[in-house]
Amino acid sequence: MDKWPKSILIAVLLGCLIGSPFVFQINPYYYDILLGIGISIILAASLNLVNGYTGQFSLGHAGFMGIGAYASSWVTLSYGYCLGANTTSTTTVFLLALLGGGLMAGIAGLMVGVPSLRLKGDYLAIVTLAFNEIIKGVIQNAEPLGAQRGLGGMVQHTNFFWTFGFAALTVYVVVHLVNSTYGRGFLAVRDDEIAAEAMGINTTKYKVLAFVLGAFFAGIAGGLYAHFKQFIHPEGFNFLRSVDIVVMVILGGMGNTAGVCFAAVLLTILPEFLRSVSHYTWLPLWLQQIAENRMILYSLLLIVLMLTRPQGLFGGLGMPRRRKDVEK
Amino acid sequence: MSDPLLQLENATVQFGGLKAVADLSFQIDAGELVGLIGPNGAGKTTVFNLITGVYQTTSGQIFFDKKSVVGRRPYKITARGIARTFQNIRLFASLSVFDNVRCACNMHLAHGISHSLWRGAGFSKEEAQVEKDVMELLEIFGLDGERDMMCRSLPYGDQRRLEIVRALATRPKLLLLDEPAAGMNPTEKVELMKLIRFTQKKFKLAVLLVEHDMKVVMGICERIVVLDYGQKIAEGTPAQIRSDSKVIAAYLGKETVDA
Numbered sequence: 325m326d327k328w329p330k331s332i333l334i335a336v337l338l339g340c341l342i343g344s345p346f347v348f349q350i351n352p353y354y355y356d357i358l359l360g361i362g363i364s365i366i367l368a369a370s371l372n373l374v375n376g377y378t379g380q381f382s383l384g385h386a387g388f389m390g391i392g393a394y395a396s397s398w399v400t401l402s403y404g405y406c407l408g409a410n411t412t413s414t415t416t417v418f419l420l421a422l423l424g425g426g427l428m429a430g431i432a433g434l435m436v437g438v439p440s441l442r443l444k445g446d447y448l449a450i451v452t453l454a455f456n457e458i459i460k461g462v463i464q465n466a467e468p469l470g471a472q473r474g475l476g477g478m479v480q481h482t483n484f485f486w487t488f489g490f491a492a493l494t495v496y497v498v499v500h501l502v503n504s505t506y507g508r509g510f511l512a513v514r515d516d517e518i519a520a521e522a523m524g525i526n527t528t529k530y531k532v533l534a535f536v537l538g539a540f541f542a543g544i545a546g547g548l549y550a551h552f553k554q555f556i557h558p559e560g561f562n563f564l565r566s567v568d569i570v571v572m573v574i575l576g577g578m579g580n581t582a583g584v585c586f587a588a589v590l591l592t593i594l595p596e597f598l599r600s601v602s603h604y605t606w607l608p609l610w611l612q613q614i615a616e617n618r619m620i621l622y623s624l625l626l627i628v629l630m631l632t633r634p635q636g637l638f639g640g641l642g643m644p645r646r647r648k649d650v651e652k
Numbered sequence: 653m654s655d656p657l658l659q660l661e662n663a664t665v666q667f668g669g670l671k672a673v674a675d676l677s678f679q680i681d682a683g684e685l686v687g688l689i690g691p692n693g694a695g696k697t698t699v700f701n702l703i704t705g706v707y708q709t710t711s712g713q714i715f716f717d718k719k720s721v722v723g724r725r726p727y728k729i730t731a732r733g734i735a736r737t738f739q740n741i742r743l744f745a746s747l748s749v750f751d752n753v754r755c756a757c758n759m760h761l762a763h764g765i766s767h768s769l770w771r772g773a774g775f776s777k778e779e780a781q782v783e784k785d786v787m788e789l790l791e792i793f794g795l796d797g798e799r800d801m802m803c804r805s806l807p808y809g810d811q812r813r814l815e816i817v818r819a820l821a822t823r824p825k826l827l828l829l830d831e832p833a834a835g836m837n838p839t840e841k842v843e844l845m846k847l848i849r850f851t852q853k854k855f856k857l858a859v860l861l862v863e864h865d866m867k868v869v870m871g872i873c874e875r876i877v878v879l880d881y882g883q884k885i886a887e888g889t890p891a892q893i894r895s896d897s898k899v900i901a902a903y904l905g906k907e908t909v910d911a
Contacts, residue, residue: 330771497769504768504775505754505761505782512744512755519742521726522704522735524759524822533765579746 336492344485355484357596359552362487363545364588366494368572369581370541373498375570376579378534379514381445384436384452385542385569387459388429390561392543393550394469396425397478400551404479418481422490422547429543430536432459437535441528456563463558474557475550482552490548494541499581501537510534511579575629576636583638595622655718657682657858658734658826663702663712672698674882675712680826685852685859687873687890689866691903694879696862697739700828703860704736705729716826731759735824737815739831739862743803749814750799753786756821786821792854793817793847809840816851826858827851833865841865845872866904870894878903 348355371385399421400414407413440451464472501507509530512520517527550556568591576587598618601607614621629637656679663676673695680686688696701707703714705726714721721729735756744752761782767775790796793813798806803814812832819827829848833841845868852859863869869876870890878886878893880902886893893899 500769500771501765504771505779506758506763506765506768508747508751508755509758511747511751515744515746516742518706518726519738519744520755521706522730522738522742523756523818524727524730525755526725526727 333492333496337489340485340488340492344483347484357593359482359484359487359548361589361592362484362491363549363552364569364572364592365491365585366487366541366545366548367569368576368584368588369491369494369498370538370545371569372573372576372579372581372584373501373510374534374538375573376577376584377498377502377510377514378531380441380531380535381449382452382535382538383449383563383566383570384456384459385538386561386563386565387452387456388433388539388542389546389549389565390459390463390556390558391429391432391539392422392425392546393556393561394425394463394475394546395428395543396421396547397475397550397556398469399424400478400481401475414479415481418479418551422486422544422551425547426540426543429546430540433536433539434532437532437539441531441535453563453566456561456566460558460562463561472558474555476555478551478554480551480554482548487548487552490541490544494544495581495585497537497541502581514579571626574636575626577638578636580636580638583636587637594625595619598622656680656715657684657717658703658860659713659715660699660703661713661715663699663714664710665698665702665707666710672882673702673879676879676882676884678877678884678887680858680860682825682858683852683856685848685861685872685874687869687876688860688862688879689864689869689876689893689903690879690885694903695882696879697830698882699879700736700830700860700862703729703828704734727759730822730824733823733825734828735819735822735826736828737812737819737830737832739834741811741815743811743814743818745802745804747803748800749795749803749806750786750790752803752814753789753818753821754782756818757782757785760823789817789821808835809843812836812844813847816847820851820855824857826860829859829861829863831862831864833863833868841868844868848872 347358367385367389371382374380374382400418404414404417407417436452436455440448443451463469469475502510509520509525512523512525513527513530520527546561572587572591573584575591576584595618598621602612602618604612658680660679661677663673664671665673676699688699690696698707702709703721705721705724705728709722716729716732716734719732721732744755747755761778763775763778787796787799790799793816795810795814795817798810803811806814816829816832832848833844836844848859848861849872851857861869861873873890876888876890876893877884878899885898885902886896888896894904
């Protein structure tokens, strides 16, 4: 993971580009789940930078996602055809809208982060949670954004390529930051802030950086989500959504990108998989009936997983390390 | 005579009604090895925290290299050239031995976040240089064989040594050691004394040493400052301190002096 070269990123992007038209032809239900996975990966990997690597417990990730979703939707709804009506023009506007949404979320992250990152642990969690609710409250009362009715009518720009392209980019950024001398400052801040400061590490800068980057990618994920579902509602970005993302990070193993991505995939598929179980007529009737209460089953699975692997699925397996280092 | 490297002028810190350090003045010259001793709770670690910016002085001044460090953030003071170790070891638990030291090189790196992402030629060159520097340091202190171990799994003495190595990686002019001999057996203590002297000479450092073990302090310090209840009660060479009646009453006691 340490030397994940640029060429792999480019290969993944190309693969997504070529695969995209074929993937589009699959069953729409599976397509929906697939893109949901990609968006989850972006959310979880970016939150992992904040919660996992830098050790700042944020509970407001969905708030940043909401900012990105609404900001980008507003751009495409208002200026969607300002460059022309052909695909290239509208896609360009869509991309700019995504970046704009990400930037807005990043700026919000900066505004929340600078004053609140001096708080630690539970206190920071509460501040970010409150921030999440404020964002929701503001949108609920913002008439131009549809207020309580939600916002719809966006063109479905999000496809397999954009979703997984940005997912790959997010993972690339997180992995590269954390696996550089410079980025190890994040881990140092998590392990011991006082010692980190004493070693010349500007802890505030690292914390704010992680927070802003995390918010930026959450904003991108929000934009992708909005232009995939074509309808967004303030309740979709509430505190519970934030908890979903935190669960992915904790279940995957704090500070383990591979684990967190795996958890994002798992937790997106699992509720849908449990839904389908109740339709398998070849299963015994009692199993089908249990599966009908899928959300209870889902919660139970989480409890069991946390009891058996409190460090997360991939946690505690050690940091990814270059083979060269080990051999020496 | 040249200016002192570190100078405390009437430094005072107050926590509520308690003056943890009161009107403390002393100085350290470049390359000097000074001991700071006193009974438990005398304010020795507080002095460290004052110098490194963890606490702010209530009044008084602290100069390092002729410039005031009062009100500066700890990382900026470290960048000026003051490094420290901690009484209760504070290594980065989730980082390997190598990465612990590598982190301390951060502020000397020219490359930023964007370089970490793009990984161009300049980045690789600088990373290679850091790797070389860190390995050199680890080799000097005999920790190069443990480079990929997690620091938690190191023996206690090695953890103490690693803290010193990590502090040295910030390229300090003044090294503050907070009870480096705590929990060590007599053999390890002798080793430690050699190590501190060696470090001081090799890196041309001034060292300020807080230590309870009088054999260590008297053995290596050129000058000793004695604190009691936040106040300086004596300052002088080990021989002077040993026979100072105030110090004997407050800290050393009769037997230690006889021994």
